[in-house]
Amino acid sequence: MAFENLADRLQETFKKIRGKGKVSEADVKQMTREVRLALLEADVNFKVVKDFINRIKERAVGQEVLKSLTPGQQVIKVVQEELTELMGGEQSKLRMSAKPPTVVMLVGLQGAGKTTTTGKLANYIRKQQNKKPLLAACDVYRPAAIKQLQTLGGQLDMPVFSMGDDASPVDIAKQAVAKAKEDHNDIVFIDTAGRLHVDDALMEELENIKEATQPDEIILVVDAMTGQDAVNVAESFNDRLGLTGVIMTKLDGDTRGGAALSVKAVTGTPIKFAGMGEKLDALEPFHPERMASRILGMGDVLTLIEKAQATVDEEKAKEMEKKMRTMSFTFDDFLEQLSQVRSMGPLDELLGMMPGANKIKGMKNLKIDEKQISHIEAIIRSMTPAEKTDPDIINASRKKRIANGSGTSIQEVNRLLKQFKDMKKMMKQMMGMTKGKKKKNPFNLPFM
Amino acid sequence: MSFFKKLKYKITGQTDTVTNKFKDGLAKTRHSMAARVNNLVKRYRKVDEDFFEELEEILISADVGVNTVLELVEKLKDEARTRNIKETEQLKDVIIEVLSNMLTEDEKDAAIAIQNDGLTVILVVGVNGVGKTTTIGKMAYKFKEEGKSVLLAAGDTFRAGAIEQLEVWGERAGVEVVKHNEGSDPAAVIYDAIMAAKSRGVDILICDTAGRLQNKVNLMKELEKVKRVISREVPGAPHEVLLVLDATTGQNAMTQAKIFGEATDVSGIVLTKLDGTAKGGIVLAIRHELDLPVKLVGLGEGIHDLQPFDSDTFVYGLFSEMFQSENGEDHAEENN
Ligand SMILES: Nc1nc2c(ncn2[C@@H]2O[C@H](COP(=O)(O)OP(=O)(O)OP(=O)(O)O)[C@@H](O)[C@H]2O)c(=O)[nH]1
Ligand SMILES: Nc1nc2c(ncn2[C@@H]2O[C@H](COP(=O)(O)OP(=O)(O)OP(=O)(O)O)[C@@H](O)[C@H]2O)c(=O)[nH]1
Ligand SMILES: [Mg+2]
Numbered sequence: 009m010a011f012e013n014l015a016d017r018l019q020e021t022f023k024k025i026r027g028k029g030k031v032s033e034a035d036v037k038q039m040t041r042e043v044r045l046a047l048l049e050a051d052v053n054f055k056v057v058k059d060f061i062n063r064i065k066e067r068a069v070g071q072e073v074l075k076s077l078t079p080g081q082q083v084i085k086v087v088q089e090e091l092t093e094l095m096g097g098e099q100s101k102l103r104m105s106a107k108p109p110t111v112v113m114l115v116g117l118q119g120a121g122k123t124t125t126t127g128k129l130a131n132y133i134r135k136q137q138n139k140k141p142l143l144a145a146c147d148v149y150r151p152a153a154i155k156q157l158q159t160l161g162g163q164l165d166m167p168v169f170s171m172g173d174d175a176s177p178v179d180i181a182k183q184a185v186a187k188a189k190e191d192h193n194d195i196v197f198i199d200t201a202g203r204l205h206v207d208d209a210l211m212e213e214l215e216n217i218k219e220a221t222q223p224d225e226i227i228l229v230v231d232a233m234t235g236q237d238a239v240n241v242a243e244s245f246n247d248r249l250g251l252t253g254v255i256m257t258k259l260d261g262d263t264r265g266g267a268a269l270s271v272k273a274v275t276g277t278p279i280k281f282a283g284m285g286e287k288l289d290a291l292e293p294f295h296p297e298r299m300a301s302r303i304l305g306m307g308d309v310l311t312l313i314e315k316a317q318a319t320v321d322e323e324k325a326k327e328m329e330k331k332m333r334t335m336s337f338t339f340d341d342f343l344e345q346l347s348q349v350r351s352m353g354p355l356d357e358l359l360g361m362m363p364g365a366n367k368i369k370g371m372k373n374l375k376i377d378e379k380q381i382s383h384i385e386a387i388i389r390s391m392t393p394a395e396k397t398d399p400d401i402i403n404a405s406r407k408k409r410i411a412n413g414s415g416t417s418i419q420e421v422n423r424l425l426k427q428f429k430d431m432k433k434m435m436k437q438m439m440g441m442t443k444g445k446k447k448k449n450p451f452n453l454p455f456m
Numbered sequence: 457m458s459f460f461k462k463l464k465y466k467i468t469g470q471t472d473t474v475t476n477k478f479k480d481g482l483a484k485t486r487h488s489m490a491a492r493v494n495n496l497v498k499r500y501r502k503v504d505e506d507f508f509e510e511l512e513e514i515l516i517s518a519d520v521g522v523n524t525v526l527e528l529v530e531k532l533k534d535e536a537r538t539r540n541i542k543e544t545e546q547l548k549d550v551i552i553e554v555l556s557n558m559l560t561e562d563e564k565d566a567a568i569a570i571q572n573d574g575l576t577v578i579l580v581v582g583v584n585g586v587g588k589t590t591t592i593g594k595m596a597y598k599f600k601e602e603g604k605s606v607l608l609a610a611g612d613t614f615r616a617g618a619i620e621q622l623e624v625w626g627e628r629a630g631v632e633v634v635k636h637n638e639g640s641d642p643a644a645v646i647y648d649a650i651m652a653a654k655s656r657g658v659d660i661l662i663c664d665t666a667g668r669l670q671n672k673v674n675l676m677k678e679l680e681k682v683k684r685v686i687s688r689e690v691p692g693a694p695h696e697v698l699l700v701l702d703a704t705t706g707q708n709a710m711t712q713a714k715i716f717g718e719a720t721d722v723s724g725i726v727l728t729k730l731d732g733t734a735k736g737g738i739v740l741a742i743r744h745e746l747d748l749p750v751k752l753v754g755l756g757e758g759i760h761d762l763q764p765f766d767s768d769t770f771v772y773g774l775f776s777e778m779f780q781s782e783n784g785e786d787h788a789e790e791n792n
């Protein structure tokens with residue numbers, strides 16, 4: 009991504025303003041423009057962005073921001089708060105019918121992830137609430153769609169109701185509900201075929217399924233990578249069916265996911281869950297605050313912290329945080345962090361969640377090659393204690409010694425030194441970014 | 457003759473039904489995009505900042521991408537200055553010209569590289585659910601119609617029902633599918649398929665792969681391995697590595713193109729689901745920022761719904777309505 013993150017850009021803008029000591033109308037325009045571009049870059053629909061900008065304008069140029077020592081960060085805070093607000097509270101629940109079976113219908117565009125999500129959701133509900141789901145195979149169009157659902161049912165050891173691909177989806181859905189009653193399955197998940205929101209005949213089919221089964225939940229499954237068209241899709245499905253919820257899929261990718269905001273803004277329905285992988289347990293409650301950070305390019309910091317906290321002991325983390333704040337972070341610390349991080353899970357996954365990770369060259373290399381990490385470890389181990397605490401003293405002859413000692417090249421040593429420098433710079437930025445917050449500093453990350 | 461008229465002339469000279477189908481598929485794109493530019497030109501008589509800002513918005517709403525749009529608008533401003541254009545009406549033609557140039561600059565051969573003799577291997581890659589397997593079914597049918605013998609490799613051994621899905625497409629197209637069990641090593645399937653293709657003297661082998669998000673390092677490595685197996689067994693292969701992109705996708709498509717490009721040396725793009733309302737403007741950005749030609753477009757779920765990409769037709773399709781008033785014809789206004 010060629011785009012700098014919003015934090016950097018706003019910082020730049022305010023630096024200019026600061027020099028002048030007075031904020032002009034043009035400055036304000038420039039600032040809201042940066043916010044606007046960041047949101048557009050994240051795929052938030054342009055109309056939604058427009059409304060949003062109007063919403064934050066007042067607050068963002070208010071006293072609260074301009075008097076602050078760090079106006080750039082204040083603006084981000086305001087933007088993030090408003091984004092979170094717009095995204096709604098956490099609502100990872102399904103509406104249950106008083107008279108079982110509960111009927112849940114999943115709809116959406118082709119390839120969004122409906123069938124996979126049907127399996128995940130059934131799995132989740134069975135685990136969380138001890139329900140006995142039945143899966144209904146109502147996609148009679150896509151080749152092997154029924155087989156796909158049956159395979160998932162097999163993996164989950166869950167019954168799948170199907171009438172082949174000659175029956176009408178409306179009949180299948182109706183019969184599935186009847187079958188569930190008979191077999192005492194207390195919840196039915198209806199997997200429907202993918203369709204375009206402008207396909208009138210197929211949209212009508214969904215209306216008929218709704219009519220026939222009276223679902224308690226009609227959930228739109230949306231691919232998190234969707235662009236500007238997300239609003240048209242969500243609006244159409246909502247108009248015709250009256251959605252009760254949304255699930256964003258493929259959030260395990262590196263998309264900013266601005267579609268989440270677009271969809272929420274035009275439908276007003278809560279985003280209930282997030283698809284985080286292809287496996288059947290990769291479904292998580294949707295966290296609006298995290299999504300807001302992510303859209304702004306600040307990474308999925310909270311998820312990362314949670315993962316970190318589960319692996320790393322509290323004391324060490326605190327110590328690290330202090331080091332980060334005082335910038336006394338050394339290569340020794342780095343080494344320790346590396347080994348802790350490696351015990352947390354696949355590196356690429358972790359780095360994907362880290363703010364700005366893909367923008368830092370060194371980070372990107374780390375991300376690509378696990379082998380390189382062993383090299384990094386070797387390089388650091390070849391440094392003297394003095395060099396580890398104060399890398400600035402590493403001159404050409406020291407570099408040569410380190411390269412020889414670690415069996416690497418001077419180029420590799422140089423690269424690591426550069427990476428380390430960049431990393432410290434980034435830490436500094438991130439520490440600054442959260443200073444304004446009262447709550448617990450989220451950056452007690454075990455590494456970086 | 458204006459740039460647009462030249463283009464129109466060129467297009468209407470083609471009597472190909474393919475072109476019409478392509479245009480029909482893009483009708484929605486064309487309509488809203490052209491109507492909006494037209495509307496814009498009507499409302500702003502003079503070329504000014506507000507005009508450009510709104511033009512920016514139109515392009516962004518088509519998923520062209522912020523960076524590309526900003527650059528484009530800069531270019532337009534320059535043009536307007538140097539050519540001393542003050543009326544928005546005059547700028548219309550320049551808009552089309554600049555966009556069209558962006559799409560056609562360094563134009564590469566958009567045809568699929570089929571070997572004259574010997575086996576052609578095509579590897580199809582992309583993120584989850586974009587339309588890889590469907591596109592393979594459509595391609596198999598197309599090649600078969602052209603008299604080629606085709607074999608498919610069920611390289612997606614991961615997703616539930618993926619093998620069966622490809623088998624159905626194989627039946628529809630009348631071509632064989634080489635498969636292993638679900639969960640087996642994809643590289644091994646591909647290897648077997650190559651052996652089968654060689655011994656049967658097949659013209660074209662098309663390899664399906666599991667969808668994968670580009671930030672999954674291990675899965676990308678798996679794909680590199682598959683590609684290595686192909687190169688090792690067939691010198692010069694794969695002859696095409698097609699990256700399938702969903703037209704509904706926003707800015708992430710660029711990252712997809714970059715990372716898949718690095719991992720597998722993508723040779724061309726298939727842009728699917730252009731039959732929806734997504735504008736496909738990402739094509740402009742991809743063409744502009746990466747040196748990757750769009751080779752095919754998917755225009756539906758049926759076996760016939762695959763067309764070669766033609767940039768002239770694409771641009772014409774995007775803007776033809778905008779210029780109909782030039783000829784005194786009426787055009788439908790769209791209010792949105
Ligand atoms: N990485 C990732 N992949 C996902 C996720 N959800 C679904 N997928 C994948 O996306 C692809 C499409 O998923 P499906 O469940 O078949 O999508 P669908 O909406 O049922 O598709 P149609 O029935 O053809 O409209 C598959 O490869 C899934 O494995 C997710 O949260 N993360
Ligand atoms: N409207 C429309 N739908 C399409 C097009 N191409 C594919 N689809 C649909 O998109 C969905 C996903 O297509 P697949 O071919 O299974 O996609 P894939 O990339 O192989 O998916 P995975 O293997 O799960 O990653 C299916 O429902 C297809 O029918 C197209 O051009 N237009
Ligand atoms: Mg499905």
Ligand SMILES: [Mg+2]
Nearest residue numbers: 588589612618
């Ligand atoms: Mg597939």
